Amino acid sequence: MQWLVHEETEAWGNAWLSVRRLDVEQPDGQRIDYHAVRLKHVAAAVVTDGEGRVLLMWRHRFLTDRWAWELPMGLIEPGESPAEAAAREVEEETGWRPGELRELVYSEPAAGIMDSAHHVFRARTATRIGEPTEQNESDRIEWIPLGDVPAMIQRQEIVSGITLVGLQQALLQELLGLG
Structure with missing residues (x-):
């Protein structure tokens, strides 16, 4: 209907x-x-390394007054593809340049009330290019073992919808030996 x-x-x-x-x-x-x-639509990236770790940012969201781990993410600017936006956000927010980005998952988090599209990509490598240029995003940037993520979700240390969807899809791929 x-x-x-x-x-x-x-x-x-x-x-x-x-x-x-x-x-x-x-x-x-x-x-x-x-x-x-x-x-506006959003792009994010699950960036992992050869040691099975994922690049996450520890940040405070003032609207919910909560500290939590999140993926690098941000708005897709006019004329920018979702993958370009994801790569730009990783660099600006973490100081790491992601390797090849592949589409991981697409979601519409609240399709009954808003039309925001969330594009999540995955890079399996990254190169350190310097300090983050965006100074208002996070207090810490860390490589965290992907295997620690389920317990972090359980402890509500990861609560952002786009972060949850991206990390759970990456974990599912790992579990099934895909990608």
Whole structure:
């Protein structure tokens, strides 16, 4: 069943997001006033090395007032492919240049209320190029054994949706001997 959008207008917006008001018709014919958020799309990277470690950042998210480990990630800029954005974010946020990036997983974290697409890539190598150029992203950048990730998730040391999806897909690939 498909919903029909009769009209969509912006209620509020800025450079990152747009809160939208939609006049939609549900499959049963009823029309309702619906609200949604349109966000820029996001790219992230699971960067691993030959020692079975993953590159993670320890950061504070002020909206939830929580410290947690996250993948390097950020918004896809106009004219940039998701893979280019993922590579740029890894370099800016960690000071490491990822090797070849391959698509790992795609997700839409809250498709009923927002349209943000999350593209996660995987690189199996990285080269240190210097200090991170983005100074507001994390307190620590560390290579953490991929095998430690399930316990970190259990302890809620990893809570970001895109990070969870990316790391769990990487672990699944490792478990199944794929990729």
